[in-house]
Amino acid sequence: MTNQVGGLTGALAEWRALLGDRRVSDEVDAAVRYGANAIGATRRIPAALRPGTREEVQELVRVAARWRVPLYPVSTGRNWGYGAANPVVDGCVVVDLSGMDRVVEFDRELGLVTVEPGVTQGGLAEFLEREGLPFLVPVHGGGPGCSLLGNAMERGYGITPHADHFGALTTLEAVLPDGSMYHGALASLGGGLVDRAFKWGVGPYLDGIFSQGGYGIVTRATFALAPVPEHLEVFFFTVPAEEGLERAVLAVREVQRRLPGLVGSTNLMNARRMLSMVAPYPSDRVPAGQTMPRELVASLAGGLQIGAWTGLGAIYGTRRTAAAARGAVKEALRGVASRSVFLSSTEASWASRVAGWLPEALRPREARYVGLLQGALQILGGRPSNVALRLAYWRGGRLPEGNTPLDPARDGCGILWYAPLVPLLPDRVRTYVGGVEATCLEHGIEPLITLTSLSDRCFDSTVPVLYDPADAAMADRARACYRALFEGGRAEGFVPYRAGIDSMGWYTGSGGPSWALAARIKRAVDPHGIIAPGRYVPTEVAGGGGEGGGT
Ligand SMILES: Cc1cc2nc3c(=O)[nH]c(=O)nc-3n(C[C@H](O)[C@H](O)[C@H](O)COP(=O)(O)OP(=O)(O)OC[C@H]3O[C@@H](n4cnc5c(N)ncnc54)[C@H](O)[C@@H]3O)c2cc1C
Structure with a gap:
């Protein structure tokens, strides 16, 4: 270096x-x-x-x-x-950059917000509430303390209508490695407002190189926010048996294709993933170094009326369009889901309706479900919540007391995100799910699988490889599992959309014209490797340093 x-x-x-x-x-x-x-x-x-x-x-x-x-x-x-x-x-x-936390500008007619890097989901939510602005925060599972801009720089996503957070970013400004400023071409031509209103600008699309690329320090970005809909309705459905997965995939595709703009992303979660949200890890019933035996999963899931797969989505629209969309979703789920429930955010008796939906046997545990479902409704309704973040504490780490914000890094959790793209084709999804399950079980890691529809063509799957850092053997198994998931998935054509700092070299070191061009651009813009060396650019040609980091 x-x-x-x-x-x-x-x-x-x-x-x-x-x-x-x-x-x-x-x-x-x-x-x-x-x-x-x-x-x-x-x-x-x-x-x-x-x-x-x-x-x-x-x-x-x-x-x-x-x-x-x-x-x-x-x-x-x-x-x-x-x-x-x-x-x-x-x-x-x-x-x-967390101290740069100003909402610089808000265009309430166009729903455009310009923020500095330190503006968090929670910060934007407070701003919108304080100013009485009827727009949704593009939230995701990382919780209220995460930066809008930082998440977009990793091309993260959530499940609100503007699920793709870099997709919702219309323009940005950045400090280049020599200290000079970058702005979009439309802004330079005097079109400041159209630069904020129109994502692609004119000429080469350069804003993109700042996401998943170390070409500058982004100091400001504008996001298009989705308006608060007249009507928001969350739906859950249960796919009772594993054999139902293929048909559930087709149903999700149908919903995404027939109802674009009305239904946001739909999630499919396997039974173990659902258990991770509603029940503590049953350590005393799992042999050391192994995962929950299938019979245990079946009995825990059965007791909680969790099917092989659970679906979750939301309808955003007017009362009339939402009613029509509800009908279309129900039609798509016919013969796929054994149970489904549609819950509107405006219903005062919401919690009791959930309780009503729950079977008799579950009533004593209903509070946990209601909390979970309310958290999901909060997220889908564009309000930041910690509900998804608790997942990181399932196998290790200490939940903080009182109102201390959750912070999995500080609290000693172990989590490696494997997040591959999977085509929305039933046989490909089956191959993918089979591969993840086999790999995780072989390594003694719970296979917790979510499939999130990014469109009617592609899922992003998220598999949190959870472990307890205090258990060295488990930590080793987790790292080996993570690598095996990457390699096994790649052999089948499933490649993650995003990389961690220890695995970045697996991507950038894989060769090919894209990484070569990224490196050439890096060399031209940042010949001394001043900004984020190694970040999504092969290191040996752009500033030196070891491939994939210094561990
Ligand atoms: C349980 C759990 C659930 C999660 N759920 C989600 C989810 O649903 N969706 C999701 O996307 N993520 C999720 N995450 C992952 C992660 O926590 C979020 O993506 C989070 O938003 C990233 O952190 P940040 O916002 O602080 O960004 P940062 O850590 O600040 O930024 C991320 C990276 O982007 C680059 N960067 C950041 N800011 C700049 C800048 N100004 N200029 C140039 N480069 C910059 C840097 O390389 C940085 O390392 C989850 C994590 C956990 C543990």
């Missing part, structure tokens, strides 16, 4: 003069603040910087360029399951 000790010392002196001592961390403080993660990675972070303005970012980048010290920008650094705030390679100074 380029950051010789002398370079770092000189740069630190200039950064302290620029930001003051309190906004510069030395190596010890940086390790405490930014080193924790839930994937078992270790990185040497020589320092950290906390700028408050775009101009400070420009200046600190110029210092880094002068002294050849690589930087790693994070918005809120809650990239849990992928490495949290840790850089891809050793020796990068973390640039924490």
Whole structure:
């Protein structure tokens, strides 16, 4: 790497003069603040910087360029399951942008919000509520403390109408590795408003290189928000037996195809994944080093009336269009689902309706379900919630007391996200599910599978490889399982849409013209590898450093 000790010392002196001592961390403080993660990675972070303005970012980048010290920008650094705030390679100074947390502009007629990197889901929700603005936060399972912009930089997604978060980003500005600014071409031509209203600009589409690519530090971005619908209705359905999966896939495809814009993404979750949300892990009934035996899964799921697969989706529309959509969803689910329930957010008796839906045997446990379903309704209704984040604590970690926000990295959880794309074809889904189950079971890791429809063509599946970091043998099995999932999936054509810091090299080292071009662009824009070396770009041609990180 380029950051010789002398370079770092000189740069630190200039950064302290620029930001003051309190906004510069030395190596010890940086390790405490930014080193924790839930994937078992270790990185040497020589320092950290906390700028408050775009101009400070420009200046600190110029210092880094002068002294050849690589930087790693994070918005809120809650990239849990992928490495949290840790850089891809050793020796990068973390640039924490969470203090830049202004909602810069809101166009209430067009539903466009321009935010700095530190604006979180929770922060935007408060802003919308305070200002009385009828728009949905593009929420996801990471919870209220995650940055909108940071999530979009990883091309993350949720299940609200604007599920694809980079898709909802219309324009951005970034500080380039020499400290100069990047803006879209429409803005440079005087079309500031159309630049915010229209995603693709004019000329080469360059905003894209800043997501999953270390070409600059994004200091601002505009997002199109979905309006609060007149009517929101959440639906759940149960696919009783494993053989029903293929037909459920066809039903999801039908719903996505027939009701675009009315039905958001639909989730299909297997029984173990559902159990992870509604029941504690039955450690005392699982032999050491193994997973829940099939009979145990069957009896726990049976007792809770959980089928082989559970579907979850939402209808957004007017009362009339929602009623028509409900009919179409029910029709698609005929013969597929043994039970389904449609719940509107406006129903005051919502919780009691859920309770009514639950079978008699479940009533004592209904509170847990109601909490889960209410959390799902909250997320689907564009309000940030911690409900999905609790998953990270199922096999390890300590849930914090009281109102302390959840933080899987700080709380000692172990989670590696495997998130491959799977075509929305029944036989491909069956092959995929079979492969994941076999691989996980072989490694003594619970196969927790979700399939989220990104369109009527493609699912993204998310499999949290959960483990207890305090159990070294389990942690080893989890890492081996993660690698085997990647390789096994790749052999079948299922490739993740996103990579963690320890697995980035599996992608960028795989060869091919796309990575070669990414590296050439990197070399041209950032010849000294100042911004996020190794992030989705092969490291050996762009700034040095070890492939896939310094562990
Ligand atoms: C239980 C659980 C559920 C989750 N559910 C979801 C989910 O539903 N959907 C989902 O997408 N994720 C999910 N996550 C993963 C993750 O927590 C989120 O994606 C989270 O939003 C990422 O962290 P962040 O927002 O703080 O982004 P950051 O960590 O700040 O950013 C992510 C990366 O983007 C780059 N970056 C960030 N900001 C900038 C910038 N300003 N300029 C240049 N590059 C930048 C950096 O490389 C950084 O490492 C989940 C995690 C857990 C544990």
